[in-house]
Amino acid sequence: MVNITERIKDKLARLRAQLLEPGPGAGGAAGTGFDVSKSGDARIALVGFPSVGKSTFLSKVTKTKSSVAAYSFTTLTAIPGVLEYGGAEIQVLDLPGIIEGAAEGKGRGRQVISAAKTSDMVLMILDATKRAEQRFLLERELEAVGIRLNQEPPNIYLKQKKAGGMKITFSAPPKHLDEKMLYNILRDYKMLNCEVLVRDENATIDQFIDVIMKDHRTYIKCLYVYNKIDSISLEHLDTLAREPNTVVMSCELDLGIMDVVDRCWDELRLIRVYTKRKGIDPDFGEALIVRNNSSIEDVCDSIHRTLKESFKYALVWGASARHVPQRVGLSHVVADEDVVSIVGSKSGLATTTK
Numbered sequence: 001m002v003n004i005t006e007r008i009k010d011k012l013a014r015l016r017a018q019l020l021e022p023g024p025g026a027g028g029a030a031g032t033g034f035d036v037s038k039s040g041d042a043r044i045a046l047v048g049f050p051s052v053g054k055s056t057f058l059s060k061v062t063k064t065k066s067s068v069a070a071y072s073f074t075t076l077t078a079i080p081g082v083l084e085y086g087g088a089e090i091q092v093l094d095l096p097g098i099i100e101g102a103a104e105g106k107g108r109g110r111q112v113i114s115a116a117k118t119s120d121m122v123l124m125i126l127d128a129t130k131r132a133e134q135r136f137l138l139e140r141e142l143e144a145v146g147i148r149l150n151q152e153p154p155n156i157y158l159k160q161k162k163a164g165g166m167k168i169t170f171s172a173p174p175k176h177l178d179e180k181m182l183y184n185i186l187r188d189y190k191m192l193n194c195e196v197l198v199r200d201e202n203a204t205i206d207q208f209i210d211v212i213m214k215d216h217r218t219y220i221k222c223l224y225v226y227n228k229i230d231s232i233s234l235e236h237l238d239t240l241a242r243e244p245n246t247v248v249m250s251c252e253l254d255l256g257i258m259d260v261v262d263r264c265w266d267e268l269r270l271i272r273v274y275t276k277r278k279g280i281d282p283d284f285g286e287a288l289i290v291r292n293n294s295s296i297e298d299v300c301d302s303i304h305r306t307l308k309e310s311f312k313y314a315l316v317w318g319a320s321a322r323h324v325p326q327r328v329g330l331s332h333v334v335a336d337e338d339v340v341s342i343v344g345s346k347s348g349l350a351t352t353t354k
């Protein structure tokens, strides 16, 4: 027994050491992500401390098997899986566990965080049996590299000018800012000529800096998922489940996993559009998946890149149509489960799906 335990510990130590070295190409600098190409209609990244159950979750919701074990850093690279839902294919990225200090380049932290940055949504997997700070610590790691979770970009207009000095305007009396403050910050960032309009009276200094640094900020949705609820008291479970943007599950007992998937689908706000040829019923078996707030133009682009060149009008049935069918142009915004028929200029041809 002792021997096996020793061997596992040895292996663990080696893996840890390996992980703490910046890998080839990672360089410890900007921190490029893992080399996994994006595929499907959206990408979800599984982020969390070691051994919280990220790989177990991936293996539950996709056909991909990622190694699961009781020791930390079982997963050493990004493992992609495909989650099929509502006619969409969502790429789920299982990632190595991150540790405190990840943002400064500890472990593969930088790489993990870069991978999270390229995703449409972060699933922060947390261990329900561990202390409450884990959530805050992880958030801090992501914040440190410019990821903003569940926030909208601040409602502040900022335009750099060639000359003319600074022009700072507030559309309503600001609660946390004043002109002098902004002036000083802009000077620190060497933005001596610019126009600023603060449209949000609640805007903070941090938000203002985010606007200045907007090329280095990424706004991503995050769902907090507490796993291993099989090992906590009902009272504790109740507290966790009431936190905002939070779901609870037990991969071990197969509890709540579908709730997590449903919540992901809701948060991603993907839209299913069914295309229809003239005189033929739409094919409800094959949806075209587009992003929230997509227009008919986006729908055309996702069918074929030249389709809009011959576009004349579209007929729309469904929630986005004022009456059915509504005849619309390229700028019409579609809704989930709309049926769309694209009519081209040449022969009045309806669409073909891809």
Ligand SMILES: Nc1nc2c(ncn2[C@@H]2O[C@H](COP(=O)(O)OP(=O)(O)OP(=O)(O)O)[C@@H](O)[C@H]2O)c(=O)[nH]1
Residues within 6 Å of the ligand: 048, 049, 050, 051, 052, 053, 054, 055, 056, 057, 067, 068, 069, 070, 071, 072, 073, 074, 075, 076, 095, 096, 097, 098, 227, 228, 229, 230, 231, 249, 250, 251, 252, 253
């Ligand atoms: N009690 C309990 N254990 C679980 C649950 N889900 C996973 N585990 C166990 O937790 C351990 C770690 O699971 P992994 O899936 O390897 O965790 P991970 O987050 O991928 O770990 P790293 O890749 O090392 O970062 C394993 O021993 C799992 O069997 C759960 O719901 N309840």
Ligand SMILES: [K+]
Residues within 6 Å of the ligand: 050, 051, 052, 068, 069, 070, 071, 072, 073, 074, 075
């Ligand atoms: K593990």
Ligand SMILES: [Mg+2]
Residues within 6 Å of the ligand: 054, 055, 056, 066, 067, 068, 074, 075, 094, 095, 096, 097
């Ligand atoms: Mg893992």
